[in-house]
Amino acid sequence: MIASLAHRAxxxxxxxxxxxxxxxxxxxxxxxxxxxxxxxWLHSGLGKLLLWLAGVALFFHFCNGLRFLSIxxxxxxxxxxxxxxxxxxxxxxxxxxxxxxxxx
Amino acid sequence: xxxxxxxxxxxxxxKDWYLQRLSAxxxxxxxxxxxxxLILVYAGVVDQxxxxxxxxxxxxxxxxxxxxxxxxxxxxMGLKVMIEDYVAAxxxxxxxxxxxxxxxxxFGIWWxxxxxxxxx
Numbered sequence: 001m002i003a004s005l006a007h008r009a010x011x012x013x014x015x016x017x018x019x020x021x022x023x024x025x026x027x028x029x030x031x032x033x034x035x036x037x038x039x040x041w042l043h044s045g046l047g048k049l050l051l052w053l054a055g056v057a058l059f060f061h062f063c064n065g066l067r068f069l070s071i072x073x074x075x076x077x078x079x080x081x082x083x084x085x086x087x088x089x090x091x092x093x094x095x096x097x098x099x100x101x102x103x104x
Numbered sequence: 105x106x107x108x109x110x111x112x113x114x115x116x117x118x119k120d121w122y123l124q125r126l127s128a129x130x131x132x133x134x135x136x137x138x139x140x141x142l143i144l145v146y147a148g149v150v151d152q153x154x155x156x157x158x159x160x161x162x163x164x165x166x167x168x169x170x171x172x173x174x175x176x177x178x179x180x181m182g183l184k185v186m187i188e189d190y191v192a193a194x195x196x197x198x199x200x201x202x203x204x205x206x207x208x209x210x211f212g213i214w215w216x217x218x219x220x221x222x223x224x
Binding site for chain 1: 127128129131132135136138139142143145146152155156159160175179182183184212213215220222
């Protein structure tokens with residue numbers, strides 16, 4: 001239940017990150033001045049926050065997506081295993097959020 | 105005659121489900137790559153010339169195009185399911201899903217135009 005809702009929430013975050021990614025890519029492959037501007041923005045508080053949010057959302061959506069695919073394929077289908085895998089992925093995401101927060 | 109509550113045919117459900125999984129597999133392979141590149145640029149490991157070396161070649165453009173296509177299909181299907189779940193009024197639903205499709209297609213075309221225009 002929580003995993004499914006979080007999958008939707010992280011999905012929406014990732015969709016919203018797409019225009020930002022396009023802007024970043026456009027800027028970084030533009031003139032050297034554009035590149036410096038985008039780098040400066042990325043290293044600002046807002047840039048770091050959004051990069052962190054996108055990273056955490058991507059990590060969770062990726063892991064939980066693989067979990068959904070496995071369940072569809074018939075692996076880990078029992079109630080306990082589904083709960084356990086959801087908890088493992090939530091714990092992994094928390095760890096990844098912490099690590100990414102420290103690294104950025 | 106029974107009252108029709110939901111628009112659309114029952115046949116389209118499997119196609120949506122299947123496309124959502126197929127695009128998910130493509131994204132699982134391709135999507136981590138741009139994020140890693142973004143982090144490398146952020147960390148200063150890759151400079152602008154390094155970045156252009158990575159993205160500005162035929163294979164990268166092709167992979168980027170496949171990524172965009174899968175991303176738009178996946179995002180469209182995902183948001184469509186959410187709208188269908190949370191928006192009850194049929195008029196709003198059709199309007200939202202329709203405008204989402206138009207915005208996303210426009211976005212995809214713009215994105216591809218940027219990618220294939222690199223290097224002149």
